[in-house]
Amino acid sequence: MRRLAILCALGLSTLCVIGQQKKDSSWDETRRAAEAQHEIIVLSIKLSNYDQVLPEVRKVLALKFPEEHESKLSREIDFISDELMHRSQFEIAYKILDEGMAPLRVNSNKAILLRRKAYILKKQGREQEALQCFKQAVALESVRK
């Protein structure tokens, strides 16, 4: 009986390790793909090829990030929208922020993008909309997930 219990424990731990390795390699693939896609997006911005930015961002969003790595995705969207704002591409920035917020599950990550959207709206002089976005961000931050 004791030998059977030890064998079962070993088997379970092996399965866990294999599962974790699979998960890690899966995330590593996702990360590499996102890293490469980011460079494409940045290049599009540098070349002022703004029509290509949103389709390329959608490819990043299609990678389906796990929840523990969602913060990287929110930082990516935040960064790209900020760069577009500095290049006066406000409408594209808003679209990227809205589409980037949709797959996020953690409230604090959503709040980051809402704050960025409020910032850009404020910069554009759209005060009331900026306040609404900021209000949503504050509401999300008060509800911890």
Add this chain to the structure above:
Amino acid sequence: MECPTCLENLTAYLDDELGDNDRERVEAHLNSCNLCAADLQSLSSSYQVVDRALDTINVGPEIWSRIEAALPARSEPTRTLGWRTTVASLFQPPSRRWAASFAAVALMAAFAFLRTPLPRDAAPEPESLRPQLDAMVQEMDREDGLRHATPAEARRDTDASNPFTPRHAGLDYNPFRLAEPDTPDSAISPIGGARAVDFQPQEPEVKESR
């Protein structure tokens, strides 16, 4: 007995409605008080005048028939009331049944209101958030300036002891690069957006001259 008390009981005394005890007290006071005795005399005289007047009126049974005939014909109750009647009815005290129904409805409404949970942490009105929004914009402007500054400017302006202060990154920043440490959510400042991850600008090589 005092005079006011006696005067209050005079009418009942004349109508023979007082108990034995009260009647004796009233009589004792009337015997000793001339003013109350005069009031009693006056009241008694009035009673006699009324009695005499009533005796002279003979009302026969036919008078009631004549009065009834003179009354206007009773019509069907109209469903529409005049506006005066309607307004007057609003100020009349409600019947017990209506009062009980209203009280029951009010109790149920109060019960439902107390049972309904109030939203906790309800978001404040947008206008009250304006100062916080302005503060956030100022902070993000400062970070933006740092992010797009040259490395030398960034080194000069950033506070090395603050882990949330962004360093120069510009378009070289890539959040998916393995060199970028994983910033936990709690480390994100509540004021601004996501911070550029630590990007250490390379120190220029200083060649020693001999």
